[in-house]
Amino acid sequence: MKMIQNILMIAFLVCFAINGFAQDNMLCQDAYWTEDQANVIMKKWAGEWKTKADWEKRADVIRQGIIKGMKLDQMPVVNNDFKPIIRNTRTMDGYIVENIAIESFPGFYITGNLYRPLKADKKCPAILTPHGHWVDRRMSPDVQTRSACFARMGAVVFAYDMVGYGDSKQVNHKIPIALLLQTFNSKRVLDYLVSRTDVDPERIGITGESGGGTQTIMITAIDSRIKVSVPVVMVSAYFFGGCICESGMPVHRSKNHQTNNVEIAALCAPRPMLLISDGGDWTKNTPRIEFPYIQKVYALYDAESKLDNAHFPAERHDFGPTKRYPVYNFFDHYLGMDGGKLPYEYGFDERFVTILPKEELMIFTDKNPIPANALKGDEAVMTYLKLH
Secondary structure (H helix, E strand, O other), X not given: OHHHHHHHHHHHHHHHHHHHHHOOOOOOOOEOOOHHHHHHHHHHHHOOOOOHHHHHHHHHHHHHHHHHHOOHHHOOOOOOXXXXXXXXXXXXXXXXXXXXXXXXXOOEEEEEEEEEEOOOOOOEEEEEEOOOOOOOHHHOHHHHHHHHHHHHOOOEEEEEOOOOOOOOOOOOOOOOOHHHHHHHHHXXXXXXXXXXXXXXXXXXXXXXXXXXHHHHHHHHHHOOOOOEEEEEOOOOOXXXXXXXXXXXXXXXXXXXXXOOHHHHHHOOOOOOEEEEEEOOOOOOOOOOOHHHHHHHHHHHOOOHHHEEEEEEOOOOOOOOHHHHHHHHHHHHXXXXXXXXXXXXXXXXXXXXXXXXXXXXXXXXXXXXXOOOOOOOOHHHHHHHHOOO
16 A cells, blocks of 8 residues: 555656646746646655755745846845835824835835824834725725724734736736835835834734735745744745736746745744635635744744744635734734734624725825826836846
């Protein structure tokens, strides 16, 4: 029986290698493997590293694969003189919300909303909150609610647009370098937050769902300033992301390596990480496949207590209330927030949040247009970055 299993394993890996060689563009997209194929591959990888040194050698290859694959090392050096554009400061029930734009690089703007605690007598933790692929997603009730709750708990929160969504209309969302732009934007949001005098740079978290989950694991993997990470309904062994902004650049595979989003997420170790998964999408196997693999990585650092999984087998692909509740507790614990400021009685009560219409959350309008130096169109941005 053992010999038969070995023969089947070798046959599968040979087929995988042939299939991979045929894909000259090196892209791993959508459901690149079947669930069972991914399971076999994860078992193989788990046998290739035994010690922390083994894993860290592999982790460096994966990290460099991300950086080189998305051409992050070719981005311009920029200064941190952000000169943020901040408008429409509004005081709500326990928090403040503002419209904000900062330059990612000269002529390219990150657009979003800044949520702050109503009162802060000491430096605050900060949370980046990218979003997934829904219309007006940064302005949706889900994003507004979680951002307001984090702020009421004491955090400075930056909810920012995917490129091509919301206010971010300088390029099309399907621009070939969308993954690069969004990852660099996350880095620049992080740069901005740690530059603020009201933010504690040692208490930085990030959480986003779906495509925002991809942004979460990517920036966490390559930037150690992220101290706590919560990717939501995204981390999968077999699914690599269905949009060009997730898998449109060769970050998972090169002539020297092959990886997937599970290993990219594992680069968070030994920092605290919570995986949110459900039974209605590609994260349905998380308790059985993805989570155990990442647990083995955390075990190398004796950090198993810092890794958790909240799985909702009866739910589908979203970042709804029941998925937000464990995030509140996780950030409260690991970022030193004040969860007691959230109304709670047999569950969190988010009804204090005021949901604003999207028009009130826009930073660039006819009355307040985007600055004159703004690059306009995919061609202009790619030419500026010399990334044709």
